[in-house]
Structure formats: structure tokens, C-alpha cells
Amino acid sequence: MSRIGLGTLTWGHMDENDAADLVKVFWEAGGTLVDTADVYGDGEAEYLLGRLVERLVPRRDLVIATKAGSVPDPYRRFDGSRGHLLSALDASLARLGTDHVDLWQIHAFDPETPLEETLQALDIAVSSGRARYAGVSNFSGWQLAKAATWQLAAVGTRTRIASTQMEYSLLQRGIEREVLPAAVDLGVGLLPSSPLGRGVLTGKYRHATPADSRGASEQFAPFVAPYLDDAASRVVDAVSIAADGLAVTPLQVALAWVRDRPGVTAPIIGARNAQQLTAALSVETLSLPDEICQALDDVSAPVHRYPDQDWSTL
Numbered sequence: 001m002s003r004i005g006l007g008t009l010t011w012g013h014m015d016e017n018d019a020a021d022l023v024k025v026f027w028e029a030g031g032t033l034v035d036t037a038d039v040y041g042d043g044e045a046e047y048l049l050g051r052l053v054e055r056l057v058p059r060r061d062l063v064i065a066t067k068a069g070s071v072p073d074p075y076r077r078f079d080g081s082r083g084h085l086l087s088a089l090d091a092s093l094a095r096l097g098t099d100h101v102d103l104w105q106i107h108a109f110d111p112e113t114p115l116e117e118t119l120q121a122l123d124i125a126v127s128s129g130r131a132r133y134a135g136v137s138n139f140s141g142w143q144l145a146k147a148a149t150w151q152l153a154a155v156g157t158r159t160r161i162a163s164t165q166m167e168y169s170l171l172q173r174g175i176e177r178e179v180l181p182a183a184v185d186l187g188v189g190l191l192p193s194s195p196l197g198r199g200v201l202t203g204k205y206r207h208a209t210p211a212d213s214r215g216a217s218e219q220f221a222p223f224v225a226p227y228l229d230d231a232a233s234r235v236v237d238a239v240s241i242a243a244d245g246l247a248v249t250p251l252q253v254a255l256a257w258v259r260d261r262p263g264v265t266a267p268i269i270g271a272r273n274a275q276q277l278t279a280a281l282s283v284e285t286l287s288l289p290d291e292i293c294q295a296l297d298d299v300s301a302p303v304h305r306y307p308d309q310d311w312s313t314l
Helices: 016-028 040-052 082-096 115-127 141-152 179-186 197-202 221-227 230-246 250-259 274-285 290-300
Strands: 005-007 033-035 063-068 101-106 131-137 161-167 189-193
Touching: 005 016, 016 040, 016 274, 040 082, 063 082, 082 101, 082 115, 101 115, 101 161, 115 131, 115 141, 131 141, 141 161, 141 179, 161 179, 179 189, 197 221, 197 230, 197 250, 230 250, 230 290, 250 274, 250 290
Parallel strands: 005 033, 033 063, 063 101, 101 131, 131 161, 161 189
Antiparallel strands: none
16 A cells, blocks of 8 residues: 555545546555545545546456445434445445445544444445444543453454544644554554645645635635644644755645655545645655754654653653
8 A cells, every 4th residue: 555645535525637637646646545534525526536536447456445434414423333334435435436445434423322333334345245344533541442352352254444544644643642652552554634634734725824725715624724733833833944954845745745654554634636646655765864864853842741651750
């Protein structure tokens, strides 16, 4: 599997020709992992990806990952019931035009459904051949540990949790508190989403909000806004200084940092066009010097005290 994944969060609002360019560039560069979800564009992202597969890229050359569990209900954001999940999987397969997905993920933890029922849907999906591997997304540390341990408790009967997809970047390191240690300990691969801090780590917002950016769009401005504060600005400045010193771009520095973090399998990039995707894929040959990594670690370090540190030193 490629070390960089292609995300499709915005494909529901993307022209088919632009999406085709992304898939072609990604595949020709050796990319394999394409991540989507049944709720991206109300299913349009899956439908669009399904139309492009085979016409542009052989199905066997892609690792297609999708998610289920999010629902457009203001009173219940997530439905992890076995019935909903398996129905959603069948609908995803129909839109994607394939008989299986390579990775099927539970989009989020549903506190209203017994976890073992949610996990049984993963077992059924894999045993029936509709999914090759199973993962979760947006699970907290204890939720991931409980799910992964439950699946490991009956080896040969239950499907092992292969991955967890979480937001992770120099601007969002919260998963380092408990999720990442749990994933590493349990052998669960991490797929970081928004590895460029929702685009902010590219430096494009340092002085103003570009008119053609997501931060300027009515739909995605609230998504970008949390990372436009003073604390984020200090991190972005440090990334830009590092990029200047290495004669590369801030995008390459930020992406290389998260790609090479312990436990990371493949960051997922939500490029808007082929030019952005090509820039992201160029990071393949870049390794950050240890002193640069340490400086970036220091400037972006989250505050974790009790109980993460040895209590006797507090």
C-alpha cells in the first residue's frame, strides 16, 4: 500500500474531470489507497469513484477504503447497529460498482449500540467477502482498546481491527495522549486524516485567506477556522522556516513529519486538484533531519501531564 492515501471528502462537490485527473495522477505515481465514506457528498463521492475505477484504473490496483455509521439525523449522529451498518455496506458496494472493499471502517463510536453488535457487523462483512479488512475511525483511546481487544479475544472467529483513522497533524496531536499508544500496542495501523491541518500547514493562510481556498468557502470555512488562531500561527511559522532551510515547501515538511511518526501507516490527503496532489506525492523522497523533527515537536507539543507522565514527578 502507498505511504500517502487519497481522500475524497469533497468529491461530492467536485467535477468528474477533476476527480479523474486526481485518480490518474495518483495511480501513475504508484498510489494505491483511496479513502471515502458513504456520507461524503451524500454518497456522490463513492458513486464518482465507482465510475472512475476500471475506466481509468484497474480495480485490482487500488486499495479502496470506505466508512459507514454516520447518519444525517440531528438527534443521532451515528448508528452502529448491525442492521444499519450492513445495509450501508451493501449500498456502498453498489455505488462503488465493486463486490468488495479492501478496508471497511466504522466511521465513529455509537454509544447507543452495544459495541459487540457493531463489531459483529465487521465480522459478517469480512466473512461474507464484502470486505477484506476492517477498521475504525474517530474512536477514543479506550474505545479503540476495547474494540481491538474484544476482537483479539476470539482469534479465528472475530475480525482483527486493522486500522484506525484519526485527524493527526502538527496542529492536532491529541491522539498522542492515548489513541496512538493504544494503536501501537495493539498492532493497529494509523491512517491520519487532515495531515496538513485542514490546509493551514501549507502556509496559504499566513497573511490572508485566498479567495479560492476552502477557508473562503461557505461550506468549509468553519472546518478551517479552528486552526487559524495564534497558537497555530506559531507552528505554521516554524514549518515555513524549516521549509526555507531545506529548500522545500511547508506542505512537504508538514506531510513528511506526520508520515514518519511512529505508528503511522499512510496519511490521507484531500487534494482539490492534480497540482496539489502532485505536490503532496513529491514528499516520498523527503526525510526530515532529526533536528528539524525535534524543533517541530517542541513548537507543537500538546500539554499532557497527569496521568500521562510518571505521577511521582508531578
